[in-house]
Ligand code: SF4
């Protein structure tokens with residue numbers, strides 16, 4: 787099993803419903819975020835293109851955050867999901883420094899936090915909260931090892947990219963372009 791997400795940059799309207807849903811679902815403290823919106827403009831006027839992306843931890847297959855963690859708090863869980871065990875985290879910040887995507891933050895209670903792919907919902911057979919609320923249905927979540935999962939199907943048929951592939955982290959979030 788390999789959990790992954792595909793996010794359609796052509797359908798995302800940047801409404802931030804995913805950000806609000808995540809904060810509510812996961813009790814993310816005010817002023818912090820596990821996911822965020824990036825708007826990127828390319829080209830020169832009048833040939834401009836705008837890409838809107840909902841970003842979060844990429845649950846990398848080769849994650850420097852897991853390697854750099856001295857206590858084992860950062861680890862791989864079900865289907866490759868990268869998690870932090872709060873009570874094993876000493877808040878040293880090595881993982882924050884090593885993540886090329888700035889996907890982690892220091893929780894005011896003294897441990898490091900980030901996207902969990904809503905593993906508590908996934909284990910119950912539900913979609914991650916951000917995926918469930920998206921009004922344009924631009925996010926697909928599932929098992930890449932299952933050829934019939936939504937994420938496998940959309941990745942097979944659509945052009946896609948990952949963020950900073952040169953970092954060698956093998957991200958498991960695919961942006962449909
Ligand atoms: Fe770790 Fe950052 Fe990759 Fe998430 S995006 S698995 S925090 S290196």
Ligand code: SF4
Pocket residue numbers: 854855856857858859860870874875876877878879880881882897898
């Ligand atoms: Fe590990 Fe916590 Fe240090 Fe991050 S801050 S490297 S999770 S002990």
Ligand code: SF4
Pocket residue numbers: 807808809811812820821842900901902903904914915916917
């Ligand atoms: Fe937040 Fe869950 Fe979406 Fe990750 S998968 S960004 S934890 S709502």
